[in-house]
Amino acid sequence: MDIYLPIAETSQNLFFLLIIGFLAGILSGMFGVGGGFLTTPILIVSGIPPAVAVGSEANHIVGSSLTGFLNYFRRKYVDLRMGSVMIVGGGFGSVLGVYFFKYLSSIGRLEEVIAIAYIVFLGVLGIYMLFESLRTKKNKALGNLIKLHDHGWLHGLPLRLKFRRSKLYISVIPPFLISFLIGILASILGVGGGFILVPAMIYILGMSTQVVIGTSLMQVLFVSIVSTIMHSQVNQTVDVILSGFLLFGGVFGVQAGALIVQKISGEIIRMLLGILIFSLCVFLFSKLLIDPGLLYVIEFLK
Amino acid sequence: MKLLFILPIFLSFFCKTIICKDNLIAEFLDNQINIDVGFTGKKLSYFGALNTPGDLVIIVTGPRKEIKVLKKEKKIWFWINSKSRLFSDVPTYYYVASSKPLSQIKNDAFLRINQIGLQNLRFEGAEEIEDDKRLEWREGIIETMKKIGNYNSSRGEIEIIDQYLFKTEISFSSDISEGTYIVDTLLLKNEEIIGSKRSFINVSKSGLGEKIYMFATKNSLIYGFFAVLIALFFGFLVNELIRRINA
Numbered sequence: 001m002d003i004y005l006p007i008a009e010t011s012q013n014l015f016f017l018l019i020i021g022f023l024a025g026i027l028s029g030m031f032g033v034g035g036g037f038l039t040t041p042i043l044i045v046s047g048i049p050p051a052v053a054v055g056s057e058a059n060h061i062v063g064s065s066l067t068g069f070l071n072y073f074r075r076k077y078v079d080l081r082m083g084s085v086m087i088v089g090g091g092f093g094s095v096l097g098v099y100f101f102k103y104l105s106s107i108g109r110l111e112e113v114i115a116i117a118y119i120v121f122l123g124v125l126g127i128y129m130l131f132e133s134l135r136t137k138k139n140k141a142l143g144n145l146i147k148l149h150d151h152g153w154l155h156g157l158p159l160r161l162k163f164r165r166s167k168l169y170i171s172v173i174p175p176f177l178i179s180f181l182i183g184i185l186a187s188i189l190g191v192g193g194g195f196i197l198v199p200a201m202i203y204i205l206g207m208s209t210q211v212v213i214g215t216s217l218m219q220v221l222f223v224s225i226v227s228t229i230m231h232s233q234v235n236q237t238v239d240v241i242l243s244g245f246l247l248f249g250g251v252f253g254v255q256a257g258a259l260i261v262q263k264i265s266g267e268i269i270r271m272l273l274g275i276l277i278f279s280l281c282v283f284l285f286s287k288l289l290i291d292p293g294l295l296y297v298i299e300f301l302k
Numbered sequence: 303m304k305l306l307f308i309l310p311i312f313l314s315f316f317c318k319t320i321i322c323k324d325n326l327i328a329e330f331l332d333n334q335i336n337i338d339v340g341f342t343g344k345k346l347s348y349f350g351a352l353n354t355p356g357d358l359v360i361i362v363t364g365p366r367k368e369i370k371v372l373k374k375e376k377k378i379w380f381w382i383n384s385k386s387r388l389f390s391d392v393p394t395y396y397y398v399a400s401s402k403p404l405s406q407i408k409n410d411a412f413l414r415i416n417q418i419g420l421q422n423l424r425f426e427g428a429e430e431i432e433d434d435k436r437l438e439w440r441e442g443i444i445e446t447m448k449k450i451g452n453y454n455s456s457r458g459e460i461e462i463i464d465q466y467l468f469k470t471e472i473s474f475s476s477d478i479s480e481g482t483y484i485v486d487t488l489l490l491k492n493e494e495i496i497g498s499k500r501s502f503i504n505v506s507k508s509g510l511g512e513k514i515y516m517f518a519t520k521n522s523l524i525y526g527f528f529a530v531l532i533a534l535f536f537g538f539l540v541n542e543l544i545r546r547i548n549a
Contacts, residue, residue: 002342002476003339003340004337004338004339004340004341004342004476004511006337006339006507006510006511006512006514006515006518007514007515007518009477010476010477011341011342011343011476025540059529059530059532059533060533061533062529062530062533062534062537063532063533063534063535063536063537063540064537065537066533066534066537066538066541067537067538067540067541067544070537070538070541071541071544108370108372108383108386109383111383112382112383225530228526228529228530228533229523229526229527229529229530230526231526232518232522232523232525232526232529233522233523233526236518236519236522238518238525238526238529240514240518240528240529240532241339241511241514243529243532243533244532244536247532247533247536247537248536250536250540251536251539251540251543254540254544255543255544255547258544258548288380288381288382289379289380289381290381291376291381292374292381294445294446294449295373295374295375295442296371296372296373296374296439296442296443296445296446297371297372297373297374297383297446298369298370298371298443298446298447298450299369299370299371299372300367300368300369300394300479301367301368301369301370301388
Protein backbone atom coordinates (compact mmCIF):
# COMPACT_ATOMS: atom_id res chain seq x y z
CA MET A 1 0.00 0.00 0.00
CA ASP A 2 1.49 3.31 -1.08
CA ILE A 3 0.99 6.74 0.34
CA TYR A 4 1.66 10.09 -1.32
CA LEU A 5 3.92 12.42 0.64
CA PRO A 6 2.84 15.99 -0.18
CA ILE A 7 6.16 17.74 0.54
CA ALA A 8 8.47 15.02 -0.75
CA GLU A 9 6.16 14.94 -3.81
CA THR A 10 6.55 11.23 -4.29
CA SER A 11 4.78 8.14 -3.01
CA GLN A 12 6.26 5.62 -0.63
CA ASN A 13 5.18 2.28 0.76
CA LEU A 14 3.26 2.75 3.98
CA PHE A 15 4.60 -0.37 5.70
CA PHE A 16 8.15 0.51 4.72
CA LEU A 17 7.79 3.83 6.56
CA LEU A 18 6.23 2.13 9.59
CA ILE A 19 9.07 -0.42 9.71
CA ILE A 20 11.76 2.26 9.57
CA GLY A 21 9.94 4.12 12.34
CA PHE A 22 9.73 0.86 14.28
CA LEU A 23 13.50 0.26 13.93
CA ALA A 24 14.29 3.82 15.00
CA GLY A 25 11.92 3.29 17.94
CA ILE A 26 13.77 0.12 18.98
CA LEU A 27 17.02 2.09 19.01
CA SER A 28 15.54 4.86 21.09
CA GLY A 29 13.98 2.34 23.49
CA MET A 30 17.32 0.58 23.92
CA PHE A 31 19.85 3.39 23.90
CA GLY A 32 17.89 6.59 24.33
CA VAL A 33 19.03 7.93 20.95
CA GLY A 34 16.70 9.35 18.30
CA GLY A 35 17.78 6.93 15.58
CA GLY A 36 18.21 9.70 12.99
CA PHE A 37 21.66 8.48 11.99
CA LEU A 38 20.02 5.27 10.74
CA THR A 39 16.70 6.65 9.47
CA THR A 40 17.89 9.55 7.31
CA PRO A 41 20.30 7.55 5.10
CA ILE A 42 17.69 4.78 4.67
CA LEU A 43 15.08 7.35 3.61
CA ILE A 44 17.51 8.92 1.13
CA VAL A 45 18.47 5.56 -0.36
CA SER A 46 14.77 4.68 -0.71
CA GLY A 47 14.16 7.69 -2.94
CA ILE A 48 12.99 10.48 -0.65
CA PRO A 49 14.70 13.73 -1.76
CA PRO A 50 17.68 14.24 0.62
CA ALA A 51 16.52 17.70 1.69
CA VAL A 52 13.05 16.38 2.66
CA ALA A 53 14.54 13.34 4.41
CA VAL A 54 16.69 15.63 6.57
CA GLY A 55 13.91 18.12 7.39
CA SER A 56 11.31 15.46 8.19
CA GLU A 57 13.75 13.41 10.22
CA ALA A 58 14.45 16.44 12.41
CA ASN A 59 10.71 16.51 13.06
CA HIS A 60 10.62 12.77 13.78
CA ILE A 61 13.43 13.15 16.33
CA VAL A 62 11.42 15.79 18.23
CA GLY A 63 8.92 13.05 19.11
CA SER A 64 11.32 10.20 19.80
CA SER A 65 13.67 12.31 21.91
CA LEU A 66 10.78 13.67 24.01
CA THR A 67 9.77 10.11 24.88
CA GLY A 68 13.27 9.32 26.07
CA PHE A 69 13.79 12.64 27.80
CA LEU A 70 10.59 12.36 29.87
CA ASN A 71 11.62 8.88 30.89
CA TYR A 72 15.02 10.05 32.22
CA PHE A 73 13.58 13.27 33.63
CA ARG A 74 11.09 11.39 35.83
CA ARG A 75 13.91 9.31 37.23
CA LYS A 76 15.90 12.53 37.74
CA TYR A 77 18.73 11.35 35.47
CA VAL A 78 19.15 14.76 33.84
CA ASP A 79 21.66 17.50 34.61
CA LEU A 80 19.44 20.51 33.93
CA ARG A 81 22.29 23.00 34.30
CA MET A 82 24.55 21.17 31.85
CA GLY A 83 21.54 20.67 29.55
CA SER A 84 20.84 24.42 29.55
CA VAL A 85 24.40 25.27 28.55
CA MET A 86 24.15 22.74 25.74
CA ILE A 87 20.75 24.03 24.59
CA VAL A 88 22.24 27.47 24.02
CA GLY A 89 25.18 26.09 22.04
CA GLY A 90 23.02 23.61 20.14
CA GLY A 91 20.39 26.26 19.31
CA PHE A 92 22.97 28.57 17.69
CA GLY A 93 24.55 25.64 15.92
CA SER A 94 21.32 24.35 14.44
CA VAL A 95 20.25 27.77 13.12
CA LEU A 96 23.64 28.17 11.47
CA GLY A 97 23.39 24.60 10.14
CA VAL A 98 20.07 25.24 8.39
CA TYR A 99 21.52 28.23 6.50
CA PHE A 100 24.61 26.23 5.63
CA PHE A 101 22.26 23.48 4.36
CA LYS A 102 20.50 25.99 2.13
CA TYR A 103 23.82 27.23 0.79
CA LEU A 104 25.03 23.69 -0.01
CA SER A 105 21.76 22.99 -1.77
CA SER A 106 22.05 26.15 -3.88
CA ILE A 107 25.53 25.22 -5.14
CA GLY A 108 24.48 21.62 -5.85
CA ARG A 109 26.75 20.02 -3.27
CA LEU A 110 24.18 19.03 -0.62
CA GLU A 111 23.80 15.38 -1.64
CA GLU A 112 27.56 14.77 -1.61
CA VAL A 113 28.20 16.52 1.69
CA ILE A 114 25.41 14.51 3.32
CA ALA A 115 26.75 11.24 1.85
CA ILE A 116 30.38 11.87 2.81
CA ALA A 117 29.51 13.09 6.30
CA TYR A 118 27.42 9.96 6.86
CA ILE A 119 30.16 7.68 5.57
CA VAL A 120 32.69 9.23 7.96
CA PHE A 121 30.39 9.27 11.00
CA LEU A 122 28.80 5.88 10.49
CA GLY A 123 32.21 4.36 9.76
CA VAL A 124 33.86 5.79 12.86
CA LEU A 125 30.85 5.04 15.06
CA GLY A 126 30.38 1.50 13.73
CA ILE A 127 34.02 0.53 14.25
CA TYR A 128 34.10 2.23 17.63
CA MET A 129 31.00 0.38 18.83
CA LEU A 130 32.34 -2.95 17.64
CA PHE A 131 35.67 -2.54 19.42
CA GLU A 132 34.13 -1.02 22.51
CA SER A 133 31.64 -3.88 22.88
CA LEU A 134 34.36 -6.48 22.40
CA ARG A 135 36.59 -4.75 24.98
CA THR A 136 33.79 -4.50 27.52
CA LYS A 137 33.05 -8.18 26.99
CA LYS A 138 36.70 -9.06 27.62
CA ASN A 139 36.94 -6.76 30.64
CA LYS A 140 33.76 -8.16 32.09
CA ALA A 141 35.20 -11.66 31.78
CA LEU A 142 38.43 -10.51 33.47
CA GLY A 143 36.57 -8.52 36.08
CA ASN A 144 38.37 -5.23 35.28
CA LEU A 145 36.90 -1.76 35.79
CA ILE A 146 37.41 1.05 33.32
CA LYS A 147 38.54 4.41 34.66
CA LEU A 148 35.95 7.14 34.14
CA HIS A 149 37.94 10.14 33.04
CA ASP A 150 41.27 11.91 33.30
CA HIS A 151 41.74 15.51 34.31
CA GLY A 152 43.26 17.19 31.26
CA TRP A 153 43.62 20.64 29.75
CA LEU A 154 39.85 20.98 29.33
CA HIS A 155 39.47 21.44 33.03
CA GLY A 156 41.81 24.46 33.12
CA LEU A 157 39.63 26.80 31.01
CA PRO A 158 37.91 29.89 32.52
CA LEU A 159 34.15 30.43 33.21
CA ARG A 160 33.94 27.44 35.45
CA LEU A 161 30.57 26.29 36.74
CA LYS A 162 29.58 23.64 39.19
CA PHE A 163 27.55 20.85 37.54
CA ARG A 164 26.41 18.94 40.59
CA ARG A 165 24.50 16.16 38.84
CA SER A 166 27.33 15.52 36.37
CA LYS A 167 29.83 15.48 39.26
CA LEU A 168 31.89 18.15 37.47
CA TYR A 169 33.38 21.59 38.13
CA ILE A 170 34.43 22.71 34.64
CA SER A 171 34.38 25.63 32.25
CA VAL A 172 31.18 26.13 30.20
CA ILE A 173 33.28 26.55 27.03
CA PRO A 174 33.79 22.84 26.16
CA PRO A 175 30.12 21.80 26.54
CA PHE A 176 29.07 24.95 24.65
CA LEU A 177 31.44 24.26 21.77
CA ILE A 178 30.58 20.56 21.59
CA SER A 179 26.86 21.25 21.50
CA PHE A 180 27.36 24.08 18.98
CA LEU A 181 29.19 21.76 16.55
CA ILE A 182 26.64 19.01 17.04
CA GLY A 183 23.84 21.52 16.43
CA ILE A 184 25.33 22.38 13.02
CA LEU A 185 25.73 18.71 12.20
CA ALA A 186 22.20 17.89 13.35
CA SER A 187 20.67 20.45 11.00
CA ILE A 188 22.71 19.34 7.99
CA LEU A 189 22.39 15.59 8.49
CA GLY A 190 18.88 15.28 9.93
CA VAL A 191 20.06 13.67 13.12
CA GLY A 192 19.63 14.62 16.75
CA GLY A 193 23.31 14.14 17.36
CA GLY A 194 22.90 11.89 20.41
CA PHE A 195 25.13 9.22 18.92
CA ILE A 196 28.09 11.65 18.89
CA LEU A 197 27.05 13.68 21.91
CA VAL A 198 26.90 10.73 24.30
CA PRO A 199 30.49 9.54 23.72
CA ALA A 200 31.71 13.19 23.68
CA MET A 201 30.09 13.85 27.07
CA ILE A 202 31.59 10.74 28.58
CA TYR A 203 35.09 10.82 27.09
CA ILE A 204 35.73 14.56 26.54
CA LEU A 205 33.76 16.18 29.36
CA GLY A 206 34.01 13.22 31.71
CA MET A 207 30.39 13.48 32.86
CA SER A 208 28.93 10.96 35.25
CA THR A 209 27.48 8.26 32.97
CA GLN A 210 24.24 8.10 34.92
CA VAL A 211 23.06 11.50 33.64
CA VAL A 212 24.69 11.46 30.20
CA ILE A 213 21.81 10.02 28.15
CA GLY A 214 19.09 12.10 29.82
CA THR A 215 21.09 15.30 29.42
CA SER A 216 21.98 14.58 25.81
CA LEU A 217 18.29 13.93 25.10
CA MET A 218 17.46 17.34 26.55
CA GLN A 219 19.88 18.94 24.07
CA VAL A 220 18.67 16.72 21.18
CA LEU A 221 15.03 17.58 21.92
CA PHE A 222 15.71 21.31 21.86
CA VAL A 223 18.00 21.21 18.83
CA SER A 224 15.54 19.13 16.81
CA ILE A 225 12.70 21.54 17.65
CA VAL A 226 14.77 24.52 16.47
CA SER A 227 15.95 22.58 13.45
CA THR A 228 12.39 21.53 12.45
CA ILE A 229 11.07 25.08 12.66
CA MET A 230 14.07 26.48 10.80
CA HIS A 231 13.88 23.83 8.05
CA SER A 232 10.14 24.58 7.62
CA GLN A 233 10.75 28.29 7.44
CA VAL A 234 13.94 28.43 5.36
CA ASN A 235 13.82 25.32 3.17
CA GLN A 236 10.17 24.10 3.35
CA THR A 237 11.34 20.52 3.54
CA VAL A 238 9.41 19.13 6.52
CA ASP A 239 6.86 16.50 5.50
CA VAL A 240 4.46 15.88 8.40
CA ILE A 241 2.92 12.83 6.74
CA LEU A 242 6.35 11.24 6.46
CA SER A 243 7.40 12.06 10.01
CA GLY A 244 3.93 11.12 11.29
CA PHE A 245 4.23 7.56 9.99
CA LEU A 246 7.77 7.24 11.33
CA LEU A 247 6.52 8.37 14.74
CA PHE A 248 3.60 5.97 14.60
CA GLY A 249 5.90 3.04 13.81
CA GLY A 250 8.11 4.25 16.64
CA VAL A 251 5.30 3.87 19.20
CA PHE A 252 5.66 0.08 18.96
CA GLY A 253 9.42 0.16 18.39
CA VAL A 254 10.18 1.97 21.64
CA GLN A 255 8.31 -0.67 23.61
CA ALA A 256 10.03 -3.50 21.77
CA GLY A 257 13.36 -1.81 22.44
CA ALA A 258 12.66 -1.47 26.14
CA LEU A 259 11.84 -5.22 26.28
CA ILE A 260 14.94 -6.26 24.30
CA VAL A 261 17.21 -4.35 26.70
CA GLN A 262 15.93 -6.45 29.57
CA LYS A 263 16.53 -9.74 27.70
CA ILE A 264 19.87 -9.34 25.90
CA SER A 265 23.14 -8.05 27.35
CA GLY A 266 24.32 -4.57 26.38
CA GLU A 267 27.56 -5.58 24.66
CA ILE A 268 25.79 -7.94 22.27
CA ILE A 269 23.28 -5.23 21.32
CA ARG A 270 26.05 -2.68 20.77
CA MET A 271 27.99 -5.20 18.72
CA LEU A 272 24.97 -5.91 16.49
CA LEU A 273 24.25 -2.22 16.15
CA GLY A 274 27.92 -1.60 15.34
CA ILE A 275 27.76 -4.16 12.55
CA LEU A 276 24.53 -2.63 11.22
CA ILE A 277 25.93 0.90 11.25
CA PHE A 278 29.18 -0.17 9.63
CA SER A 279 27.41 -2.02 6.82
CA LEU A 280 25.28 1.06 6.14
CA CYS A 281 28.53 3.05 5.90
CA VAL A 282 30.01 0.54 3.44
CA PHE A 283 26.82 0.64 1.40
CA LEU A 284 26.81 4.45 1.17
CA PHE A 285 30.51 4.41 0.32
CA SER A 286 30.03 1.88 -2.48
CA LYS A 287 27.35 4.12 -3.99
CA LEU A 288 29.97 6.83 -4.49
CA LEU A 289 32.37 4.38 -6.14
CA ILE A 290 30.00 2.47 -8.38
CA ASP A 291 29.01 3.88 -11.78
CA PRO A 292 25.65 5.57 -11.02
CA GLY A 293 24.11 4.54 -14.36
CA LEU A 294 22.28 7.82 -14.67
CA LEU A 295 24.87 10.55 -15.02
CA TYR A 296 22.41 13.42 -14.88
CA VAL A 297 20.30 14.57 -11.96
CA ILE A 298 17.31 16.77 -12.70
CA GLU A 299 15.84 19.24 -10.26
CA PHE A 300 12.62 21.03 -11.18
CA LEU A 301 12.56 24.70 -10.35
CA LYS A 302 9.31 26.52 -9.75
CA MET B 303 12.62 32.65 -26.31
CA LYS B 304 12.44 30.92 -29.66
CA LEU B 305 9.38 29.10 -28.41
CA LEU B 306 7.51 32.35 -27.85
CA PHE B 307 7.61 32.98 -31.58
CA ILE B 308 6.86 29.47 -32.65
CA LEU B 309 4.00 28.93 -30.26
CA PRO B 310 1.53 31.53 -31.67
CA ILE B 311 2.12 30.21 -35.20
CA PHE B 312 1.65 26.71 -33.93
CA LEU B 313 -1.51 27.69 -32.08
CA SER B 314 -3.05 29.64 -34.98
CA PHE B 315 -2.35 26.66 -37.18
CA PHE B 316 -4.28 24.47 -34.79
CA CYS B 317 -7.22 26.83 -34.38
CA LYS B 318 -7.62 26.99 -38.13
CA THR B 319 -7.55 23.26 -38.52
CA ILE B 320 -10.07 22.80 -35.75
CA ILE B 321 -12.55 25.06 -37.52
CA CYS B 322 -11.92 23.94 -41.09
CA LYS B 323 -11.16 20.27 -40.74
CA ASP B 324 -13.34 18.99 -37.98
CA ASN B 325 -12.89 15.40 -38.89
CA LEU B 326 -12.50 13.96 -35.41
CA ILE B 327 -13.92 14.07 -31.94
CA ALA B 328 -12.02 12.94 -28.86
CA GLU B 329 -12.63 13.10 -25.14
CA PHE B 330 -11.33 11.90 -21.79
CA LEU B 331 -13.51 9.89 -19.52
CA ASP B 332 -12.00 12.03 -16.78
CA ASN B 333 -9.43 14.76 -17.41
CA GLN B 334 -8.76 15.71 -13.81
CA ILE B 335 -5.95 14.13 -11.77
CA ASN B 336 -6.14 14.79 -8.06
CA ILE B 337 -2.98 14.19 -6.09
CA ASP B 338 -4.20 13.30 -2.64
CA VAL B 339 -2.50 11.35 0.15
CA GLY B 340 -3.56 8.06 -1.46
CA PHE B 341 -2.22 8.99 -4.93
CA THR B 342 0.02 6.36 -6.56
CA GLY B 343 -0.23 7.34 -10.20
CA LYS B 344 -3.12 7.20 -12.64
CA LYS B 345 -4.18 5.89 -16.04
CA LEU B 346 -6.51 8.03 -18.15
CA SER B 347 -8.57 6.63 -21.01
CA TYR B 348 -8.76 8.82 -24.08
CA PHE B 349 -11.11 7.88 -26.88
CA GLY B 350 -12.94 9.30 -29.84
CA ALA B 351 -14.36 8.84 -33.30
CA LEU B 352 -13.15 9.73 -36.81
CA ASN B 353 -15.14 11.03 -39.74
CA THR B 354 -12.86 9.38 -42.19
CA PRO B 355 -10.19 6.70 -41.64
CA GLY B 356 -6.57 7.84 -41.31
CA ASP B 357 -3.45 7.82 -39.15
CA LEU B 358 -3.62 9.20 -35.62
CA VAL B 359 -0.96 10.90 -33.50
CA ILE B 360 -1.55 11.90 -29.88
CA ILE B 361 0.98 14.11 -28.10
CA VAL B 362 0.74 14.83 -24.38
CA THR B 363 2.97 17.59 -23.03
CA GLY B 364 3.23 18.44 -19.33
CA PRO B 365 3.77 21.98 -18.05
CA ARG B 366 7.12 23.35 -19.23
CA LYS B 367 9.47 24.25 -16.43
CA GLU B 368 12.93 25.51 -15.74
CA ILE B 369 15.22 22.71 -14.60
CA LYS B 370 18.61 22.49 -12.98
CA VAL B 371 20.68 19.62 -14.33
CA LEU B 372 23.64 18.25 -12.41
CA LYS B 373 26.11 16.11 -14.29
CA LYS B 374 28.06 13.43 -12.43
CA GLU B 375 31.66 12.77 -13.32
CA LYS B 376 34.29 10.40 -12.00
CA LYS B 377 36.98 12.31 -10.13
CA ILE B 378 39.85 10.01 -9.09
CA TRP B 379 37.63 7.23 -7.71
CA PHE B 380 34.45 9.01 -6.79
CA TRP B 381 31.37 9.92 -8.74
CA ILE B 382 30.51 13.49 -7.87
CA ASN B 383 28.37 16.28 -9.32
CA SER B 384 30.78 18.23 -11.47
CA LYS B 385 28.76 20.63 -13.61
CA SER B 386 25.35 22.18 -13.32
CA ARG B 387 23.32 23.92 -16.01
CA LEU B 388 19.92 25.61 -16.17
CA PHE B 389 17.54 24.71 -18.95
CA SER B 390 14.13 26.27 -19.55
CA ASP B 391 10.97 25.20 -21.38
CA VAL B 392 11.56 21.56 -20.54
CA PRO B 393 8.28 19.59 -20.54
CA THR B 394 7.85 17.87 -17.18
CA TYR B 395 5.97 15.12 -18.99
CA TYR B 396 6.03 13.92 -22.56
CA TYR B 397 4.14 11.13 -24.25
CA VAL B 398 3.49 10.28 -27.88
CA ALA B 399 1.12 7.63 -29.13
CA SER B 400 0.41 6.89 -32.75
CA SER B 401 -1.40 4.31 -34.83
CA LYS B 402 1.75 3.70 -36.96
CA PRO B 403 5.47 4.51 -36.52
CA LEU B 404 5.81 8.31 -36.77
CA SER B 405 8.17 8.24 -39.76
CA GLN B 406 5.51 6.47 -41.80
CA ILE B 407 2.90 9.10 -40.98
CA LYS B 408 4.63 12.40 -41.63
CA ASN B 409 7.98 13.70 -42.88
CA ASP B 410 10.82 14.42 -40.48
CA ALA B 411 10.83 18.16 -41.02
CA PHE B 412 7.24 18.45 -39.86
CA LEU B 413 7.92 16.30 -36.78
CA ARG B 414 10.98 18.39 -35.90
CA ILE B 415 9.28 21.77 -36.30
CA ASN B 416 6.36 20.73 -34.14
CA GLN B 417 8.52 18.86 -31.61
CA ILE B 418 6.74 15.57 -32.09
CA GLY B 419 8.68 12.57 -30.79
CA LEU B 420 11.35 12.54 -28.06
CA GLN B 421 14.20 13.02 -30.53
CA ASN B 422 12.60 16.27 -31.70
CA LEU B 423 12.15 17.93 -28.30
CA ARG B 424 13.99 21.23 -27.91
CA PHE B 425 15.08 22.79 -24.64
CA GLU B 426 16.05 26.42 -24.20
CA GLY B 427 18.59 28.00 -21.88
CA ALA B 428 22.13 27.05 -20.89
CA GLU B 429 23.49 29.20 -23.77
CA GLU B 430 27.02 28.83 -22.43
CA ILE B 431 27.22 25.23 -23.67
CA GLU B 432 28.90 24.81 -27.08
CA ASP B 433 26.73 23.23 -29.76
CA ASP B 434 28.47 19.85 -29.84
CA LYS B 435 28.13 19.41 -26.05
CA ARG B 436 24.54 20.59 -26.13
CA LEU B 437 23.35 17.42 -27.79
CA GLU B 438 25.00 15.39 -25.04
CA TRP B 439 23.17 17.33 -22.30
CA ARG B 440 19.89 17.06 -24.17
CA GLU B 441 20.26 13.29 -24.50
CA GLY B 442 21.16 13.14 -20.80
CA ILE B 443 18.01 15.03 -19.80
CA ILE B 444 15.81 12.80 -21.98
CA GLU B 445 17.39 9.58 -20.68
CA THR B 446 16.93 10.72 -17.09
CA MET B 447 13.35 11.75 -17.68
CA LYS B 448 12.65 8.32 -19.19
CA LYS B 449 14.20 6.58 -16.18
CA ILE B 450 12.09 8.50 -13.69
CA GLY B 451 9.01 7.79 -15.79
CA ASN B 452 8.20 11.30 -16.99
CA TYR B 453 8.87 10.58 -20.66
CA ASN B 454 7.74 7.37 -22.30
CA SER B 455 10.59 5.43 -23.84
CA SER B 456 8.60 3.72 -26.57
CA ARG B 457 5.80 4.97 -28.75
CA GLY B 458 2.38 4.42 -27.21
CA GLU B 459 -0.22 2.39 -29.04
CA ILE B 460 -3.55 3.68 -30.29
CA GLU B 461 -6.19 1.07 -30.82
CA ILE B 462 -8.36 1.75 -33.83
CA ILE B 463 -11.64 -0.15 -33.89
CA ASP B 464 -13.51 -0.64 -37.15
CA GLN B 465 -11.54 2.21 -38.76
CA TYR B 466 -13.67 4.91 -37.15
CA LEU B 467 -13.28 4.54 -33.39
CA PHE B 468 -10.06 4.92 -31.44
CA LYS B 469 -8.95 4.38 -27.87
CA THR B 470 -5.71 4.81 -25.94
CA GLU B 471 -4.50 4.92 -22.35
CA ILE B 472 -2.15 7.52 -20.94
CA SER B 473 -0.43 6.67 -17.67
CA PHE B 474 1.09 8.98 -15.10
CA SER B 475 3.49 8.07 -12.27
CA SER B 476 3.14 9.35 -8.72
CA ASP B 477 6.00 11.81 -9.31
CA ILE B 478 4.09 14.00 -11.82
CA SER B 479 4.13 17.78 -11.62
CA GLU B 480 1.08 19.90 -11.08
CA GLY B 481 -0.35 22.01 -13.87
CA THR B 482 -2.17 21.85 -17.18
CA TYR B 483 -1.17 19.11 -19.61
CA ILE B 484 -1.83 19.72 -23.30
CA VAL B 485 -3.15 16.83 -25.37
CA ASP B 486 -2.93 17.33 -29.14
CA THR B 487 -4.61 14.80 -31.38
CA LEU B 488 -3.84 14.86 -35.09
CA LEU B 489 -5.58 12.93 -37.85
CA LEU B 490 -3.52 12.53 -41.01
CA LYS B 491 -4.04 11.04 -44.42
CA ASN B 492 -1.23 10.79 -46.99
CA GLU B 493 0.99 13.04 -44.83
CA GLU B 494 -1.66 15.74 -44.72
CA ILE B 495 -3.45 16.88 -41.58
CA ILE B 496 -7.16 16.48 -42.06
CA GLY B 497 -8.30 16.84 -38.48
CA SER B 498 -7.03 17.98 -35.09
CA LYS B 499 -8.20 18.50 -31.58
CA ARG B 500 -6.61 20.00 -28.50
CA SER B 501 -7.71 18.85 -25.05
CA PHE B 502 -6.35 19.43 -21.58
CA ILE B 503 -5.63 17.40 -18.47
CA ASN B 504 -5.59 19.22 -15.18
CA VAL B 505 -3.25 17.88 -12.50
CA SER B 506 -3.51 19.38 -9.04
CA LYS B 507 -2.93 18.47 -5.44
CA SER B 508 -6.15 17.97 -3.52
CA GLY B 509 -7.61 16.97 -0.20
CA LEU B 510 -5.34 16.61 2.83
CA GLY B 511 -2.20 16.54 0.67
CA GLU B 512 -3.05 19.92 -0.85
CA LYS B 513 -3.89 21.43 2.53
CA ILE B 514 -0.55 20.32 3.97
CA TYR B 515 1.36 21.54 0.93
CA MET B 516 -0.34 24.95 0.98
CA PHE B 517 0.16 25.26 4.72
CA ALA B 518 3.86 24.39 4.41
CA THR B 519 4.52 26.83 1.59
CA LYS B 520 2.25 29.75 2.56
CA ASN B 521 2.66 29.79 6.33
CA SER B 522 5.94 27.98 6.68
CA LEU B 523 6.82 29.28 10.14
CA ILE B 524 3.47 28.34 11.70
CA TYR B 525 3.65 25.01 9.87
CA GLY B 526 7.01 24.39 11.57
CA PHE B 527 5.47 24.95 15.00
CA PHE B 528 2.55 22.74 14.04
CA ALA B 529 4.91 19.94 12.95
CA VAL B 530 6.77 20.22 16.26
CA LEU B 531 3.50 20.05 18.22
CA ILE B 532 2.41 16.86 16.46
CA ALA B 533 5.77 15.25 17.18
CA LEU B 534 5.68 16.37 20.83
CA PHE B 535 2.20 14.90 21.16
CA PHE B 536 3.41 11.55 19.79
CA GLY B 537 6.47 11.60 22.03
CA PHE B 538 4.36 12.30 25.10
CA LEU B 539 1.82 9.63 24.16
CA VAL B 540 4.49 6.96 23.78
CA ASN B 541 6.02 7.90 27.10
CA GLU B 542 2.62 7.58 28.80
CA LEU B 543 2.07 4.19 27.11
CA ILE B 544 5.37 2.85 28.37
CA ARG B 545 4.67 4.12 31.85
CA ARG B 546 1.28 2.36 31.91
CA ILE B 547 2.87 -0.87 30.68
CA ASN B 548 5.65 -0.75 33.24
CA ALA B 549 3.37 0.29 36.10
